[in-house]
Structures are given as structure tokens and as C-alpha cells.
Amino acid sequence: MTNDSVATSTVAAFLRVVYASLKFSPNPSLTKISLNQVTEQEIFRRITMLCYKAGWTTGNIGLKYLKIIRIIIEKDELLEEPTETSTGDLSKKKKKSKVNMTLRAVRERLYFYEIVSRAIKQILN
Secondary structure, three states: OOHHHHHHHHHHHHHHHHHHHHHOOOOHHHHHHHHHHHOOHHHHHHHHHHHHHHOOOHHHHHHHHHHHHHHHHHOHHHOEEEOOOOOOOOOOEEEOOOOOOOHHHHHHHHHHHHHHHHHHHHHHO
């Protein structure tokens, strides 16, 4: 095995683990934890860079990446965001909805989708 094939195999295995943590978690709270971690802007960017460096077409990296993106989009309603209640309490969390999203959440989501669109463009080229 060459260094490139080891790197590709490692990234492919990592993507399989991420996929499994999102798709086959034993309970919804673990799914929520995994989803919130994977969608953090910095973590998502690093996963994307790993895939880019390994090569989108080698080891089906692009396919695995897109499967993860699909799960993230499907389970988007599980993402949580702190919201302020009428008493000013920020400790309670409420499910995100398209209407209740803050400006910061909208910017993060746009950044996330920009990365996805660039990745898809790289895969298709």
C-alpha cells in the first residue's frame, strides 16, 4: 500500500464512522449530539478539506461525503439553538424552524451550503 492509498482508506473509514453515528445511533439524543458536532462550521470545513485532499473519486470519498450531507439535510430539524423565552431565560432550547432562525444561524447555514455546492462541483468536474 502506498501512502496515498492509506490516506484514502483512512478518510473513507472516517466517513463511514461519521455516517454510522448519524444514521444508526442507538437513541435520538446521540443522533442529535453527532449532528450538532458534524455541522459545526469548523469541523465541517475540516471534513471537507480531508475529502478534497484524499480525492473525491478515489475510494468513493465523494459518494460517502454526499451520503453524510443527505443525512444532515434530512435530520436538520433535530438541530437545536438556544432561544430567549419571555422571561429572558436562554437556558431552554427549542427546535429550529425556518421562521425562528436567527441571522447568525442563517449565515452559518449559507456557509454550510456553499461548501456543499463547491464539493459537488468538484465531484462533477
